[in-house]
Amino acid sequence: MANPSQKLINRGHKVIIITHAYEGRKGIRYLTNGLKVYHVPFLVIYRETTFPTVFSFFPIFRNIVIREKIEIVHGHASLSSLCHEAILHARTMGLRTVFTDHSLFGFADAASILTNKLLKFTLSDVDHVICVSHTCKENTVLRASLDPLMVSVIPNAVVAENFRPKSYDTEDGAANGRPGNPVSQTIGPHDTITIVVISRLFYNKGTDLLIAAIPRILAAHPNVRFIIAGSGPKAIDLEQMLERNVLQDRVELLGPVRHEEVRDVMVRGHIYLHPSLTEAFGTVIVEAASCGLYVVCTRVGGIPEVLPAHMTTFAKPEEDDLVAATGQAIADLRANKIRTERFHEQVKMMYSWTDVAERTERVYNGISGVLSEEEFYGYSSGGWGATRGRAGVQSFALIDRLKRYYGCGIWAGKLFCLCVIIDYLLFVFLEFWYPRENIDLCVDWPRKLAMAQQQQPPPPQSEQERSGVTRVRSTRHRDKRRDA
The missing domain is CATH 3.40.50.2000 (Glycogen Phosphorylase B;)
Structure with missing residues (x-):
């Protein structure tokens, strides 16, 4: 994640990584270019995957999101419990979400069936999905019953x-x-x-x-x-x-x-x-x-x-x-x-990771409304917008979210709705018990100008501005000579 994050920072964005604690790595770490990494001290059970808790991550996640003024939450990996929980909590908090799938799964064995049901739960209320190959896209669309239009293909890259x-x-x-x-x-x-x-x-x-x-x-x-x-x-x-x-x-x-x-x-x-x-x-x-x-x-x-x-x-x-x-x-x-x-x-x-960052940025602009529907999807459907997924308009209203989750299965749909309701009640409790006004906001690392802004020539100065600069410089030189 470090390479695409660094490229997004170079394009003028603020990027925060939230992951579990590793051996010798806990708390907050600063990497090159001001990239901040939060190592959450959760129990790792198998192949760098944390124990799924569903709700206990919410207070920490809410605190980080408010402190860092996060607008978009981007989760990675189908088997990451932190990813699925973060997307659920982000939607409850009214944030736009993106999910990237890096793996292929089957449809017959027990592990794949459970994973696919979990993925369907998460992607029922997500704004956009990214896959690393066209084969991965076909697999994810079938596993999660997605509309192919809300899935983009952005490959990995190397330095x-x-x-x-x-x-x-x-x-x-x-x-x-x-x-x-x-x-x-x-x-x-x-x-x-x-x-x-x-x-x-x-x-x-x-x-x-x-x-x-x-x-x-x-x-x-x-x-x-x-x-x-x-x-x-x-x-x-x-x-x-x-x-x-x-x-x-x-x-x-x-x-x-x-x-x-x-x-x-x-x-x-x-x-x-x-x-x-x-x-x-x-x-x-x-x-x-x-x-x-x-x-x-x-x-x-x-x-x-x-x-x-x-x-x-x-x-x-x-x-x-x-x-x-x-x-x-x-x-x-x-x-x-x-x-x-x-x-x-x-x-x-x-x-190139630069190309990956540009294409990922386009996804962010599409789900945020910066790009119009025609620019993002290539055509206008007269009502199908960039904030709409396979189950309807991706609004943040609780009733609309429950409708999307209810269609995930006879029994699973009811269980998913129950999870969302509990998550929403927990969010209301946290807003009352620990108001966001009491959470200190982090000072942002100085951002770089976007690449387009860096390439633009400086605006021409008027004759009056140039003479003003000359007078300031002359005054400074006169003061230095006088002090000497």
């Missing part, structure tokens, strides 16, 4: 300067690596090719598929080795496979690595292998391509939308096809058919 090829580390490489004059990379028939895998070692990330494919790939290609970074419950299975096949000298396990160390691992390889079984976007393959690696990945989810065909080889999420695709990538690299040295500049042009 290309942080993921440069190894040849850029030297002055000669940086000079020769300019667009149009890249450093060519040749691999001989007997040179060692290194395949890099950086992933959380979970089932949905295709770790079982990776464990089955590695012995076959190494058996077919003697001059190939693997570097695997990441941690998770499947790490023990990976270690057992190496011991069983005696591959410790050809497969290097790094364990968990910090994000700032990912580039140093990637530039040690030639191919990036991504065997995921489900993926909404796949930011890591963009980072790998930016580092000059050829990408072998499964054709699942939104991955086919991420990179052009000349940067990737796709495989079915099956063992045989993954082995064949990896072998084909190795053969193409040895035949020097792939110009990976051009990947960095191409990725730099395709993905």
Whole structure:
């Protein structure tokens, strides 16, 4: 979240991040450019997700929102309880809300059914939804019964300067690596090719598929080795496979690595292998391509939308096809058919956090009424406005909100309505018990001018104003000479 937040700050907005407490991080932290982060001390139960409390977060959230004069609440991730609770409380307080979905879920298993029902509850009363790929948009629209018009697609991005090829580390490489004059990379028939895998070692990330494919790939290609970074419950299975096949000298396990160390691992390889079984976007393959690696990945989810065909080889999420695709990538690299040295500049042009911030800002303007319906949606429906969702006009009146929640299911709708009523009563109690007039307002960090304002030339000064400035300067110089 830091990168898009910084870009929004550069465009003149005030951004506050609210998240749970991490080890050694509690309270309020200030980051670069005045970005403020609130670490709420809630219990984390699984994969950085806090224990859902529904209502206990409201007093803290209300205090932060009033102190910081927040106007729009933007939540992320389908499984984040803080996100869902914040959107519910924000609507109760009369704030505009946006939700960004980063994941894909099914429709048959129990976990997906419960998650989809929770998502439908939250998105029944939200102003707009953002998805990271078109596949993710289709999935979210079906899961939450949304109108596709209220869902925008804004992909993730990378800081290309942080993921440069190894040849850029030297002055000669940086000079020769300019667009149009890249450093060519040749691999001989007997040179060692290194395949890099950086992933959380979970089932949905295709770790079982990776464990089955590695012995076959190494058996077919003697001059190939693997570097695997990441941690998770499947790490023990990976270690057992190496011991069983005696591959410790050809497969290097790094364990968990910090994000700032990912580039140093990637530039040690030639191919990036991504065997995921489900993926909404796949930011890591963009980072790998930016580092000059050829990408072998499964054709699942939104991955086919991420990179052009000349940067990737796709495989079915099956063992045989993954082995064949990896072998084909190795053969193409040895035949020097792939110009990976051009990947960095191409990725730099395709993905930018500045572009993400501009498109996100447009969503904010659309739900706030700054943009007209025709500007925001592309046409005028004669009554369907930017503040209207799938269940009608997104007003803040309690009765209108209850109508939207009531349509979420025979039993779930009644339960959702009960939650909203309790949340509203809690809000009324907080307004009476701790009036907002008693909450101190935070002093804003000096904001930057919006980019458009920065690019505008200063207004011309009249002759009188110029002479006035000259007289002030002359007076100052005369005073300095007199003091000397």
